[in-house]
Amino acid sequence: MTTPLRLGIAGLGTVGVGVVKIIRQKANLLAARTGRPIVITAVSARSRDKDRGVNLADYAWEDDPVDLAKRDDIDVFVELMGGHEGPAKDATEAAIAAGKDVITANKALLAIHGQALAEAAEAKGCVIRFEAAVAGGIPVVKSLTEGLAGNDITRVMGVMNGTCNYILTRMQDAGLPYDEVFAEADALGYLEADPNLDVGGIDAGHKLSLLSSIAFGTKVAFDGVELEGIQRISIEDINQAADLGYRIKLLGVAQLTGRGLEQRMTPCLVPADSPLGQLTGGTNMVVLEGDAVEQIVLRGPGAGEGPTASAVMGDVCDVARGLRISTFGVPVGALESTQPAQSNSPAPFYLRMALLDRPGALAKVATVLGEFGISIDRMRQGQHDGSEAPVLIVTHKTQRSALNEAIAAMSSTGVLASDPVALRIENV
Amino acid sequence: MTTPLRLGIAGLGTVGVGVVKIIRQKANLLAARTGRPIVITAVSARSRDKDRGVNLADYAWEDDPVDLAKRDDIDVFVELMGGHEGPAKDATEAAIAAGKDVITANKALLAIHGQALAEAAEAKGCVIRFEAAVAGGIPVVKSLTEGLAGNDITRVMGVMNGTCNYILTRMQDAGLPYDEVFAEADALGYLEADPNLDVGGIDAGHKLSLLSSIAFGTKVAFDGVELEGIQRISIEDINQAADLGYRIKLLGVAQLTGRGLEQRMTPCLVPADSPLGQLTGGTNMVVLEGDAVEQIVLRGPGAGEGPTASAVMGDVCDVARGLRISTFGVPVGALESTQPAQSNSPAPFYLRMALLDRPGALAKVATVLGEFGISIDRMRQGQHDGSEAPVLIVTHKTQRSALNEAIAAMSSTGVLASDPVALRIENV
Numbered sequence: 001m002t003t004p005l006r007l008g009i010a011g012l013g014t015v016g017v018g019v020v021k022i023i024r025q026k027a028n029l030l031a032a033r034t035g036r037p038i039v040i041t042a043v044s045a046r047s048r049d050k051d052r053g054v055n056l057a058d059y060a061w062e063d064d065p066v067d068l069a070k071r072d073d074i075d076v077f078v079e080l081m082g083g084h085e086g087p088a089k090d091a092t093e094a095a096i097a098a099g100k101d102v103i104t105a106n107k108a109l110l111a112i113h114g115q116a117l118a119e120a121a122e123a124k125g126c127v128i129r130f131e132a133a134v135a136g137g138i139p140v141v142k143s144l145t146e147g148l149a150g151n152d153i154t155r156v157m158g159v160m161n162g163t164c165n166y167i168l169t170r171m172q173d174a175g176l177p178y179d180e181v182f183a184e185a186d187a188l189g190y191l192e193a194d195p196n197l198d199v200g201g202i203d204a205g206h207k208l209s210l211l212s213s214i215a216f217g218t219k220v221a222f223d224g225v226e227l228e229g230i231q232r233i234s235i236e237d238i239n240q241a242a243d244l245g246y247r248i249k250l251l252g253v254a255q256l257t258g259r260g261l262e263q264r265m266t267p268c269l270v271p272a273d274s275p276l277g278q279l280t281g282g283t284n285m286v287v288l289e290g291d292a293v294e295q296i297v298l299r300g301p302g303a304g305e306g307p308t309a310s311a312v313m314g315d316v317c318d319v320a321r322g323l324r325i326s327t328f329g330v331p332v333g334a335l336e337s338t339q340p341a342q343s344n345s346p347a348p349f350y351l352r353m354a355l356l357d358r359p360g361a362l363a364k365v366a367t368v369l370g371e372f373g374i375s376i377d378r379m380r381q382g383q384h385d386g387s388e389a390p391v392l393i394v395t396h397k398t399q400r401s402a403l404n405e406a407i408a409a410m411s412s413t414g415v416l417a418s419d420p421v422a423l424r425i426e427n428v
Numbered sequence: 429m430t431t432p433l434r435l436g437i438a439g440l441g442t443v444g445v446g447v448v449k450i451i452r453q454k455a456n457l458l459a460a461r462t463g464r465p466i467v468i469t470a471v472s473a474r475s476r477d478k479d480r481g482v483n484l485a486d487y488a489w490e491d492d493p494v495d496l497a498k499r500d501d502i503d504v505f506v507e508l509m510g511g512h513e514g515p516a517k518d519a520t521e522a523a524i525a526a527g528k529d530v531i532t533a534n535k536a537l538l539a540i541h542g543q544a545l546a547e548a549a550e551a552k553g554c555v556i557r558f559e560a561a562v563a564g565g566i567p568v569v570k571s572l573t574e575g576l577a578g579n580d581i582t583r584v585m586g587v588m589n590g591t592c593n594y595i596l597t598r599m600q601d602a603g604l605p606y607d608e609v610f611a612e613a614d615a616l617g618y619l620e621a622d623p624n625l626d627v628g629g630i631d632a633g634h635k636l637s638l639l640s641s642i643a644f645g646t647k648v649a650f651d652g653v654e655l656e657g658i659q660r661i662s663i664e665d666i667n668q669a670a671d672l673g674y675r676i677k678l679l680g681v682a683q684l685t686g687r688g689l690e691q692r693m694t695p696c697l698v699p700a701d702s703p704l705g706q707l708t709g710g711t712n713m714v715v716l717e718g719d720a721v722e723q724i725v726l727r728g729p730g731a732g733e734g735p736t737a738s739a740v741m742g743d744v745c746d747v748a749r750g751l752r753i754s755t756f757g758v759p760v761g762a763l764e765s766t767q768p769a770q771s772n773s774p775a776p777f778y779l780r781m782a783l784l785d786r787p788g789a790l791a792k793v794a795t796v797l798g799e800f801g802i803s804i805d806r807m808r809q810g811q812h813d814g815s816e817a818p819v820l821i822v823t824h825k826t827q828r829s830a831l832n833e834a835i836a837a838m839s840s841t842g843v844l845a846s847d848p849v850a851l852r853i854e855n856v
Contacts (some may be wrong), residue, residue, distance in 0.1 A: 313578025
């Protein structure tokens with residue numbers, strides 16, 4: 001038996017504890033699979049005294065994760081704290097400076113500082129692995145970086161935030177308004193400390209930007225992700241979409257176009273009977289398209305102790321087996337800079353608005369759409385509710401830019417009671 | 429730039445040509461991803477003169493793949509010929525004896541001789557990689573061996589023969605009988621030279637036995653796969669299943685139980701609106717279940733030039749990047765021997781039979797089922813067609829062994845016009 005692989009684990013929340021449990025329970029299996037013992041040398045977390053239901057007595061304790069990262073007796077720094085600044089960043093930088101490999105579940109850290117960290121790691125000959133940062137237990141980073149390495153990747157899509165998908169599914173199933181389901185999710189502990197990371201699409205945007213980088217060999221460009229959260233999705237939207245045969249999903253799409261790198265994470269309508277439409281609860285789904293492989297779809301749990309720890313352990317076993325891959329699939333100097341490209345491929349759109357009760361209001365809206373070259377596939381006006389009437393329009397294929405201009409022009413006609421909700425329809 | 433990785437490719441059919449094309453078209457991309465040039469040194473196929481639409485002039489030619497396998501100027505022998513005896517076996521053995529790594533798409537070879545080949549490879553320090561042997565473009569071997577390496581795998585399931593799925597889907601969509609669709613598939617070139625490999629479930633059984641070995645750390649046990657082909661599935665079965673809300677799929681299931689290793693590849697009824705039920709045409713789907721990850725579902729094209737070449741290239745890039753993993757995930761000496769266990773977990777069954785036109789025939793059948801403790805969920809008798817009447821029974825959960833005994837007992841009552849078709853209902 002060769003040299004053990006020695007881990008220092010920073011962060012003993014749900015995922016950290018899950019990793020400790022697996023390493024304690026499966027020592028023989030892991031050694032058989034990787035050819036060497038995998039051991040924990042030291043751990044670090046905020047509170048030493050908290051009972052985490054797992055025996056930590058065998059491991060050295062560090063109050064400061066930076067001290068953990070620098071220890072001579074660890075080979076791999078496992079960062080499970082989260083947050084893109086502060087201790088997670090400091091300790092990761094310290095680990096790399098000390099020549100340690102890094103395994104992390106931290107999508108925010110890599111989305112913001114991935115380029116600098118990858119440069120530092122490459123200079124030191126370290127690897128950074130982050131399977132657990134994207135889509136929980138689904139081995140999507142591995143599939144993209146390794147399994148599909150013979151492909152020019154043409155598109156990456158996916159539902160990558162389980163909390164948003166839980167909220168949208170629950171609204172549909174229980175017929176409950178957004179605010180009520182949001183409160184439920186909060187009570188269940190499904191939301192990040194800053195809920196906007198989830199419902200604002202930021203967390204999912206972080207993940208998409210990491211997949212884009214690997215897929216297209218481009219620098220991580222989280223700033224270029226067109227982000228729209230689910231906060232404005234009402235139960236009315238859910239129900240109207242269902243009537244039309246659709247479900248609303250927070251869907252990420254990334255593709256490299258002649259105009260630049262298109263990345264969007266926005267609520268979309270997808271067919272109710274499609275694999276994406278059938279995705280319920282916290283489950284994630286990623287669609288990978290390449291010139292050779294055509295299309296691969298991966299589905300699995302997007303979060304939780306077991307699934308996320310499984311992803312971390314996949315990375316641990318890779319490092320133990322000696323796999324050394326550049327952070328984003330190619331040497332950091334080969335990653336290309338890109339311009340962000342607004343998603344402008346034509347698509348049908350769902351448009352919900354409230355019209356003021358004025359003669360000719362509906363005609364004005366229809367006229368404006370026509371002026372911007374947008375033709376109407378379906379239109380429904382509901383009963384007036386006080387001084388407002390709900391109107392639902394499904395357009396034929398149009399560009400988002402034309403739709404935005406049309407919405408601005410509608411607003412200036414003075415017939416809208418509020419800003420319309422406009423959602424792209426993706427017939428995937 | 430470090431030393432090139434030099435390939436010798438044996439077999440220039442669809443997949444071989446696909447691999448050559450990728451290596452010619454993507455030299456820079458592959459070198460950036462793996463850190464070294466990937467080059468073809470020599471090739472071998474049956475006919476040197478055939479126009480394959482790709483320029484082979486840069487490569488040495490060998491008439492005999494064994495000679496190719498032994499060449500001093502190749503590092504990796506890429507076996508894309510097929511067949512579990514003859515040239516494919518001889519050349520693979522020769523390559524390993526000469527210390528070459530092996531990449532193969534040959535499920536039959538590994539299902540029959542995998543243990544011996546893995547032993548030889550391990551003794552020589554070579555690796556054998558076979559992503560393309562299972563489920564075409566889906567990176568399932570990688571996901572299982574590497575991504576889920578921190579899991580005890582509890583179950584593997586899947587639809588892994590695109591030809592069978594094409595036939596079953598086409599019967600349903602076009603309302604055509606088996607024989608007619610079989611002839612169509614043959615004309616389209618979808619069938620193996622020996623069609624029984626496809627429609628008899630053998631090819632899919634080979635694949636399942638390879639996944640079982642990786643999943644459970646057991647010796648490849650193709651002999652232990654309970655095999656049933658799709659040849660007896662009639663359009664009547666397809667339609668009856670559809671009426672009940674199901675689709676018929678050739679479904680593989682493997683799990684390690686206290687009684688031994690259960691592996692079956694049999695036609696089953698799955699819910700029409702489930703991901704497996706919605707799988708159409710040549711698409712494959714594999715479901716991987718582990719104690720930590722819960723459940724991962726992978727879907728993608730099961731065959732074809734691009735997808736299969738993509739899988740081969742994933743292995744090529746792994747070898748170029750220096751990944752060295754035991755053939756079946758653990759050292760060959762650690763693979764456990766298992767007893768085959770008949771699948772005996774209770775399930776509802778679909779039972780179609782033709783009764784002779786005799787008084788009390790239906791009562792006799794029902795009585796026999798009751799005698800074996802099998803209760804009936806639904807039963808339909810159709811109109812007599814000449815001297816026979818079609819009868820469809822859906823049982824409550826029962827064991828396959830009890831059902832087999834009941835069927836034998838029914839036969840001895842003399843009321844059956846032919847052997848019943850009994851299909852397990854998997855509510856997955």
